[in-house]
Amino acid sequence: MWYPGHMAKASKQISKLIKLVDVVIELLDARAPLASRSYSKAPFRAKKRLIFLGKSDIADAKTTELWERHFQASNEEVFVFDKDTDRRKVINFLAKHTDRGSLLIVVGVPNVGKSTLINKLKGKRSAQVGATPGITRSLQWFSVEGLFRVLDTPGLLLPELWSVELGAKLLLIGSLSVEMVDEKVMQRAYQIYARIANLEERDLNAFLEKYALEKRMLSKGGVPDLDRARVNFFNWIAQGKFGRISFETPQEVDQDKGDSVSSAQS
Structure with missing residues (x-):
């Protein structure tokens, strides 16, 4: 199974940093939400998690609604977004579900749209965006309008996908x-x-x-x-x-x- 060194290194770094984090933003692909949860969630289980269903503009709209209700039925907070979602809506959702000054971490599999989300939060196109899995290689903190700080991470995958x-x-x-x-x-x-x-x-x-x-x-x-x-x-x-x-x-x-x-x- 393909499992590059930077991904293994990031997983270890995240395991050490997670105790400092208040909220985990789980970024899933709206086209396959559970499949795109293919990374170890053990470090995040004790943390508050917010689900972001990304790339909704290329997913079937009715199916995305079903997924939204599916997660809400499990008392999980869900936000559906795509590249055209208004930045203010993203920030308002996070501000509603986090305390001021909170530390947030964005996690997801490669090419799930993390750079698109990060760019929205930063308010400028400062993160490289591409369709190549593993494009983000390092951990980066940044502040969002003084409301909270966010940690960007590389794409994560389970070391072994046997299915x-x-x-x-x-x-x-x-x-x-x-x-x-x-x-x-x-x-x-x-x-x-x-x-x-x-x-x-x-x-x-x-x-x-x-x-x-x-x-x-x-x-x-x-x-x-x-x-x-x-x-x-x-x-x-x-x-x-x-x-x-x-x-x-x-x-x-x-x-x-x-x-x-x-x-x-x-």
Whole structure:
């Protein structure tokens, strides 16, 4: 399993710093909230947590509403946001649920939208934003209008993701890239997407041949470049370029207690 050194180092640093923190901002991808909880929550269990459902603009709106109610039913405070959410609404939500001078920490898997949230809180585009998992490499404190201080962190993941289902969902939301997973995970990710998008072709490689031809991704001799097509296809899904899609619902998760949920909640 891909687990870079900076992620392991950050996990150790967070474990040491967490005793100073008052509130944990759990940033989840609205398209797969439980799958995007795939990091160790042991250090945060004793802390107040606020759930932020990010990237809601590329998630299915009705499914996001179901997730919002799902978390609220467990007495968890939820805020739904995307890149266009007004900065003042974000700050007001945090101010409502924290004491003045509180120390907050933002945690989440790679590419879940932490830089977008951080930029909103800072009020300027000072954090690098990109679709590459692991783009934030160090821990950084900053103050928000004198109301509270926030600790930015790199993307976190469990050191070992043993579930194909979980790995597939993390690939679909861009927390893992094609280079980080094996063929079984890619096939399962495609099956999930194909079912939701009502695609007739159920085999990934057969689909990629057609996709490469359609996008003119060809090798010498006009042969479909499957590697290029594979990377492009999953990147486009992760970036929401095929429309607003959610990859798990509360009902589906309730029916599957032994796979992605158990992994994501470890």
